[in-house]
Amino acid sequence: MFWQGKRTLVTGASGFIGSHLVERLVSLGSRVRALVRYNSRNDWGLLELLPAEIRDQIDVVVGDITDPYGTAKFVQDNNIIFHLAALIAIPYSYIAPAQFVEVNCLGTLNLLEAARTHGVERFIHTSTSETYGTAQYTPIDEAHPLQGQSPYAASKIGADKIAESYYLSFGLPVTTIRPFNTFGPRQSARAVIPTIMSQALTGEVIRLGSLSPVRDLNYVSDTVEGFIKVAENHLAIGKVINVGSGRAMSIGELAQKIMGILGSNKTIVTEDERVRPENSEVMELICDNRQAKELLGWQPQVSLKEGLNRTLGFIKENLSRYKPMHYNV
Numbered sequence: 001m002f003w004q005g006k007r008t009l010v011t012g013a014s015g016f017i018g019s020h021l022v023e024r025l026v027s028l029g030s031r032v033r034a035l036v037r038y039n040s041r042n043d044w045g046l047l048e049l050l051p052a053e054i055r056d057q058i059d060v061v062v063g064d065i066t067d068p069y070g071t072a073k074f075v076q077d078n079n080i081i082f083h084l085a086a087l088i089a090i091p092y093s094y095i096a097p098a099q100f101v102e103v104n105c106l107g108t109l110n111l112l113e114a115a116r117t118h119g120v121e122r123f124i125h126t127s128t129s130e131t132y133g134t135a136q137y138t139p140i141d142e143a144h145p146l147q148g149q150s151p152y153a154a155s156k157i158g159a160d161k162i163a164e165s166y167y168l169s170f171g172l173p174v175t176t177i178r179p180f181n182t183f184g185p186r187q188s189a190r191a192v193i194p195t196i197m198s199q200a201l202t203g204e205v206i207r208l209g210s211l212s213p214v215r216d217l218n219y220v221s222d223t224v225e226g227f228i229k230v231a232e233n234h235l236a237i238g239k240v241i242n243v244g245s246g247r248a249m250s251i252g253e254l255a256q257k258i259m260g261i262l263g264s265n266k267t268i269v270t271e272d273e274r275v276r277p278e279n280s281e282v283m284e285l286i287c288d289n290r291q292a293k294e295l296l297g298w299q300p301q302v303s304l305k306e307g308l309n310r311t312l313g314f315i316k317e318n319l320s321r322y323k324p325m326h327y328n329v
Contacts, residue, residue: 002232003028007077011035011065011111012084012126013058014045016187017179020224021082023050026057028228035074035085038062046186065107068114075114080122080231083111086159089190090130090152090276091329097151104155105162112166112174120173122231125163127178128156129216129244129285139288142178142240149280160240167238175236177226180244180287184220184307185314189328192251193217193308196258197315198322205267206259207327209274211252214284216244219307222300229296236295244287245300261308273327 008025012018013034025032036044044060063070065085075081087093087103108125115123132140133147148154160176167174183193192208192215199206226243230236249257255268275281292298302310315322 001029003030006030006079007033008080008082009033009035009074009078010082010084012086014047015084016046017182017220017223018084019046019050019186020184020220021084021227022047022058023054024224024228026054031059032057033059033061033074033078035065036060036062037064037085049186065110066102068110071110072114072117075111075120076118078120080124081111081115081120082124082126082227082231083108084126086126086156088128088152089329090150093150093152093155094277095329100151100155101158105158108159109162112163112172116166116170116172122237123163123172123174124227124231125160125174125176127160127176127240128153129178129180129242129287130282131157131160131178132285134282135284135286138284138286139246140242140286141288142242142291149282150276173237175230175238176240177230178240178242179223179226180216180218180242180285182218182220182223184311187311189322189324192254193258193311194315194322195328196255197312198319198324200259200262200264200266201316201319202324203266205269206255207269207271207274208251208255209270209276210281211255211268211270212250212283213281214248214250214286215254216246216248216285216287217254217304217307218243218245218300219302219310222302225301226292226296226298229298233296239291241292241295242287242289243292243298244289245304246287246289247304248284248286258308261305261312271327
């Protein structure tokens, strides 16, 4: 088996996708080192929600990817690096753009240099569909131009290009995976689906930003399988690979679909504070996932309806983790 005994480092392990990836890697037999950003509470983020039998098999280390010395130490003795650590909240990037450059660009540089120094077998760098900006054509393939319509997107474009340079300049075995909008259990109310669900479960009004943007929605287990297949296939080295469902709907349609599942009919209100600046809003993201299918044999397995039901079950059981009436920047 490919993963038996493989030593893997997952940065951003305490986050939404990261925690699911860690759980999957442990189930495959990998020896996982999970990097969690240091905090004085010794809080492991969403790793705390993993079953004890999984959590006990993880080597949790605390640090910060913006520190090159600590980063070099964490990378050492690992075969494969999954780099997911990033600042990802688009509204917060309007407030703290310099912090996004520091974490997303310089942090990625630190990891790439450490990986080069220690001769890792594979480096899987995580991008985002936001780097494409509003679609010039759909579905969006990997050749689509990049456009930084938010400081977040710009910082991720920078990180993607730094990763590309380490492949082209130094031969580091880098693959960039570019997930479209991932959803599922454990996701925070920073994302639109938990925002809609938590409000629909607790109030009569659902407060959102713009309802017209179109998003490609991919369930988290399918996104995680994209990471796994990218790492397993040497033909992915040097490439950028989209991972998305290839299906999409507007935010307004999504809200109506979720209310249909709940059997409710709440009022939807657009709040100005939740609306992106006009030229910053990415209006349409629909994934062309042909390369992932043809090169990796990957394709989504979970339908949108099934994924929404699973997510809703988690939110119902963990509603105390959410603050439905507050705008989560």
